[in-house]
Amino acid sequence: MAAKPxxxxxxxxxxxxxxxxxxxxxxDLLGFHLRMAHVAIYRDFAETMEGLGLTQKQLAVMELTAGxxxxxxxxxxxxxxxxRATMMALVNRLAARDLIERRPSAADRRRQELHLTKxxxxxxxxxxDLIDAHERRFIGLFSPDEMDGLLMALKRIYKGx
Numbered sequence: 001m002a003a004k005p006x007x008x009x010x011x012x013x014x015x016x017x018x019x020x021x022x023x024x025x026x027x028d029l030l031g032f033h034l035r036m037a038h039v040a041i042y043r044d045f046a047e048t049m050e051g052l053g054l055t056q057k058q059l060a061v062m063e064l065t066a067g068x069x070x071x072x073x074x075x076x077x078x079x080x081x082x083x084r085a086t087m088m089a090l091v092n093r094l095a096a097r098d099l100i101e102r103r104p105s106a107a108d109r110r111r112q113e114l115h116l117t118k119x120x121x122x123x124x125x126x127x128x129d130l131i132d133a134h135e136r137r138f139i140g141l142f143s144p145d146e147m148d149g150l151l152m153a154l155k156r157i158y159k160g161x
Contacts, residue, residue, distance in 0.1 A: 034157075041138060048134040052127055053097075057082075059131070061090050062116065062124050065100055070113040072105075099123055 026032040045056055054062075057080070064076050077087035091114065094100040099120035105111035116124065139147055 044134055044137060048130050049127065052123065052130070054123070054127055057086075057090055058094055059124075059127055061087075061094060062099065062120060062127070065114045065116050066121070066124055069115050070103075070105070072111055072113060076114070094120070 023032070042056065049055070049059070060080055061076055064079060065071060068075070073087045073091055074084060076091075077084050080087070091100060091102070095102065097119075098117050101115055101117050102112040103115060105113050142150060
């Protein structure tokens, strides 16, 4: 018979060995709760993508490239709110795995266009199936109206309106 999966953080191997602390004033801070939610989603994402070896940022680059063939690294960096050096490193790692390629632009030879390779399209298809399951684990915690409200609230934070 298979071992029962852990039911709470105290039973998990990667959980801290000390009891939970009183978070005090942190419990009233939006940033604290956003961070804790991010950690929960990040951990699940990392476990979900372990077999494919993709990070959240790498997957975001692949999704943006798939939806915007020919976009530049600068376009992607601006969309994701990251610096050019970080984006170059991300694209370099994906290119080293033959998942993405740079092509010179026909309109502006100084501009490098990004495209998924055949292997990149296949990897993205596999990743999307896993991401769908990952997303369902968290979306399932909310009613459709709650989910709509949550997404609106989060967008309000990062779009500033």
